Amino acid sequence: MPDFFSLPRERIATLPTPLEFMPRLTEELGGPRIYLKRDDLTGLAFGGNKTRKLEYLIADAKQKGVTHFITEGGVQSNHVRQAAAAARLGGMQAELVLNTPDDDVPLQGNLLIDDLLGAHCHYAATGPDRKPKMAEIAERVKAQGGVPYIVVSGGSDAVGSQGYVGMIQEMNGQLAEQGVSPRCVYVANGSAGTQAGMLVGQALFGGGYTIKGYCVVPGGAEEITQDTLTLANQCAAHIGADPVDPSLVLCDDTQFGSEYGCPTAEALEAIKLLAHTEAILLDPVYSSKAFAGMMVDIRAGLYANDDAIVFIHTGGAPALFAKVDLLKPILSR
Template sequence: MVQLSRFPRYRLGHFPTPLEPMHRLTAQLRERYSQVPNLWIKRDDCTGLATGGNKTRKLEFLLGAALAEDADLLITQGATQSNHARQTAAAAALCGLDCKLLLERRQVRDEEYEHSGNVLLDGILGAEITERFPAGTDMAAAMERVAEQARAQGKRPYVIPGGGSNPTGALGYVGCAQELDAAEVPVDWIVHGTGSAGTQAGLLAGLHAMGSGARVLGVSVRQPEQHQIGAVHALGARTAELLGCRDTLPREAVHVDDRWVGGGYGVPTESMVDAVRLLARTEGILLDPVYAGKGFAGLLGGIAEGRFGAGEHVVFLHTGGSAALFGYRETFS
């Protein structure tokens, strides 16, 4: 039995999120392919925190820990159009905390990318963007420097890693695993875009702790397959240990597909654009161009290859982030 109630938590989101069938998409794909599973979507874009997204689950436990330490300032980092930064800013506002964001220019695009979408929302939510850092910066060290400056000014900072991806944050996706384990259908596969590893690690730790047979496929949006497998497994094992699991999470439980990254993190691909348009025009659901768009492209590619059985129930985990679409207007115009 997984007991999340023993961990500090601050309620931020609307849970459980909906689990919806994708009828029109499934019907259209069955006109193309002979082996199409039963397709569902887990709407973690509907968590409710400043347009929602997967980081809300992680932030409930991270904010719980921060408030338990009497913090008055949140510090975190992410790419320019970071969904995590936007949700952290919203969580800080809701809890009455100050928030400093460090943004890394992992790619250089146009003025819309630099100032619209999530970046616009960061400012509206009251967060301070301390600096724009060049790609490849040691962002953990940069956050610690900002934290030291804050301490010298009498502040009590709580530093959140990029993506909220540590064992405390990953507890949020242990909760999601519990929701899926109790779903109306027997879930065979969960597919999603994987980046900082916390979402996939939390899902795997939760499923492992419950003895579930559901498998998780992370479609990498940044790192090569073996690197991502190592990162997910290491964090998943630490999260399972935090839960009190007696046996170690097996490395072979970690499935990653890195073929949909394209030119790199946040760099548009034709398959991503096609995936975003397909889901929008069949189910009326908007994906984001960095995580969910490439994750959904990986799901479609797996269906085309016959990776999933025709009778299986496959859940696409929508991690949110459609606000970032406004930074990619030229890509979709």
Template sequence: MIKIPERISIANLPTKIEKMKKLSKKLGGPDIYIKRDDQTGIEVSGNKIRKLEFTVKEAVDKGCNLLITCGGIQSNHCRATAAIAAKLGLNSCLVLKGNSGTELNGNLFLDKLLGAEIRFITPEDYKDKRMKIMEQIKIELEHKGFKPYIIPEGASNGIGGFGYYKAMEEIIEQEKEMNVHFDRIIVATGSGGTYSGLLLAKKILNYNGDIYGVNVCDDDEYFKNKIYSILYESSEYLNVNLEFSKDEINILDGYVGRGYAISRQEELQFIYELAKLEGIILDPVYTGKAMYGLAEEIKRGSFKECKNVLFVHTGGIFGVFPQKDLFEF
């Protein structure tokens, strides 16, 4: 029996799995199911809280009282970090890619409401120096008497990956309850931690199904390297020898569109049509691009050998509001 690290229980788990009957019929491909990880909570909604349950447990065990992390201006991860910090009586400092003149909306508004200290940095500094900047902030805050803990982007590191190891355990149990097996599991990929956790569990638990990530930034080579690195970092927490190959990592590349958090009209129209069709709201940054990619791949026949596929809804509803004026009704 493999023993994984301990976690703090914050999220509403397990999240349910629903069949998307109308979308499945419309696309004429496999039956599409959706795991509602958008319902892990309100303040902590989405996939990030699963990873933070493990990451923050490590921080608390080390006696830390302040969480430092980073993300985009509408980062779901940063908002969830601010929420879990407030809930546990910790302080939080968020390093956001953007500027202080940004309209206070969506996740950014919630960051403020939850009491997080916010530091804005340029896109260039975020790309090249974000870890160095967080290390400098850590030193600064230590001088003020805090004991900070740095959480990388998306909590996508070795310890955070166990959030989706646990999610795979849930999925396997739900398959038994529902008497269904998923040939493929699809997830939006933005920092790699969600995918790596699922793949780690697939290998250890001998799950007979493939994991596919739809990248919302960068390209397949970047994510294969990133996920590969996180997998080995996670394996260091386990007393077992695991071998991974980059060939095991499946990325559905080609749906980044205009870039990270930048939407094309066809993506927004897909989000609108799906909301009317299924009563499920996707976000423009992650799940909208990923589900759009899945639908396009089904139309192309890429999933014709599949009977059932599972899409993991990783949340992000607050990211819809800053882009509300771009929708055409």
């Protein structure tokens, strides 16, 4: 086994996150025993899956003497919000490139937190405009004697994905302690780093469960499966592990809906169900779509009542405040 534990890591997450049985949700759905891995509680400005990736990205940046931590995302990006917080802790200035068609974008949800954290926000009209803008900022930083560090969308590169290699080891320990052997682990797949890291983690630390990722960005299951496999193998190579078995990379695009960021009726039902049973909030862009996919499998009778399954709650609730209009169908008024 490679020496995964000697890799540079900045301890900024609140770990381990709980692995919790959901009794009311299990009863309501009348299916298998459902467990949540609470990565919405990782800490770092409202938590979420990016904290684990940022532990490695910030450590890498620190080793390189970085002064400006540059990254990108949609205007309500959770990754960007957590990157702004991580950069603060690492003593770096966050430079965030956010795409929005809105010239006068309101300070709400994740963007409000970016601002409170003192990040510099730069706006781009579209997603493809972000990369040139990041390069421009990096040049400006260099010209002023600083050291820039550019992080791709979602922190999903070989370094960032390591965070989810470690999550598998942590979760496997909790499953063993609680005597649980899940048949499937469900997770949202946006920029693929979370699922890719989990696949490498499973190859290293074991676990007899299926990992099922739900696509929340356009591209289709085939392309996203390939991207996830490529990233998993880049991460595996980075830490000296063997490549991942391609047959274990499962990405499902049936919950994507009409567009990125727009919750489907099923995702809204998922938000309402988890809030009303366990008082836990899913987000409208990622976790609710993966949760809806898990509900489809349960309702299709895939599991017996004494089976167990795990849902990785990847966080993202701050986006709820910025998407009130889209939540209307499940609000009282």
